[in-house]
Amino acid sequence: MTHASKLEMFPGCFAAYSTRADGSMDTPEQALAWVHIRTPSKNGTYLHLEHGTTVVLDENPAHELQGDAIISQQINHALLFRVADCVPIALFHSQSHTFGLIHGGWRSLAGGIVEKTLNQFLRVSHADPQEICVWIGPSLRSCCNVIERDNPLSKLPEWKSFLHIEKNEKTSVDLQGFCSAELAQAGVSRVHIKDSGLCTYHNPDFYSYRHFRREQDQSAHGRIAVGIWMNNT
Ligand SMILES: [Zn+2]
Secondary structure (H helix, E strand, C coil), X not given: CCCCCCEEEECCEEEEECCHHHCCCCCHHHHHHHHXXXXXXXXXXXXXXXXXXXXXXXXXXXXXXXCCEEEECXXXXXXXXXXXXXXXXXXXXXXXXXXXXXXXXHHHHHCCHHHHXXXXXXXXXXXCHHHCEEEECCECCCCCCEEECCCHHHHCHHHHHHEEECCCCEEEECHHHHHHHHHHHCCCCHHXXXXXXXXXXXXXXXXXXXXXXXXXXXXXCCCEEEEEEECCC
């Protein structure tokens, strides 16, 4: 089992995700209780996801906000949400203690959430894109993200390199590759993009909505919590 209760991704930059060992995070309260035992300040701001492109700033110590990306400069205060296959993308800038968490579902990604969040992140942090560190969390990967050949992404030219035609009228989608390429194009250094490489579908440590639906495997039905924070390092 992967017990990634807390990972220091870059100096002073932390990311954590729950596994099946923690149980399914069925409610925001469960995710907040989970992050409570992992963060120094024992609290965080929970983001209610909308599958859109709204980026919110966590300026006051709010405990719940709505959108698909959140940016904060509150040290030791976590940002968190719950996912079941979608891509969690974390941005960190050490010098300004700015960090952000993006919900990379295909709708949000196709809507431009990565670019939108990065632009806002640069405004808040005054960072140079080359100074930003990125972490891509456990999520549905191209090995298992197979969809019909006729899908909404196939009509978008910017997705062409990230859709791979399979033999059986199916297409596999590389959401993580799309995210990395978009960040790199905006000036983020490739060596600062740390991808966990973990696939939620075929790794039994994780819940996966696609696994549950396709395999009719009830044990895969659940959500994982993802939280990030920074300390004063
Ligand atoms: Zn997989």
